[in-house]
Amino acid sequence: MExxxxxxxxxxxxxxxxxxxxxxxxxxxxxxxxxIKNYAILDTYIRLDQSKSLTLLTTNILDAVPHEK
Structure with missing residues (x-):
């Protein structure tokens, strides 16, 4: 039984x-x-925004510097 x-x-x-x-x-x-998928997508958008703002900043700096010929 046991x-x-x-x-x-x-x-x-x-x-x-x-x-x-x-x-x-x-x-x-x-x-x-x-x-995890939503966080990864959000993280990608944040990185894209950061890279866009860095590109805009670089473009503005280059435009502000006078070009010598």
């Missing part, structure tokens, strides 16, 4: 572990990856 209970507990433990892995993987796909 060995049968051990088998039942082992099977239940395996089922619980499989369900927990499924939930963690689905949460990873549903919640974590979109957050």
């Amino acid at each position: 060995s049968r209970n051990t088998y039942v507990l082992a099977i239940l433990g395996c089922i619980i572990i499989i369900i927990a892995m499924f939930f963690s993987l689905s949460l990873d796909k549903i919640i974590i990856k979109p957050l």
Whole structure:
């Protein structure tokens, strides 16, 4: 009788572990990856804005300096 209970507990433990892995993987796909993707897109836009402002600043400085011929 005791060995049968051990088998039942082992099977239940395996089922619980499989369900927990499924939930963690689905949460990873549903919640974590979109957050990372949105952050990466936002970070790219910030870098693009910084590079544009740096280019504009450089252009303004070069235009302000008188060119000698």
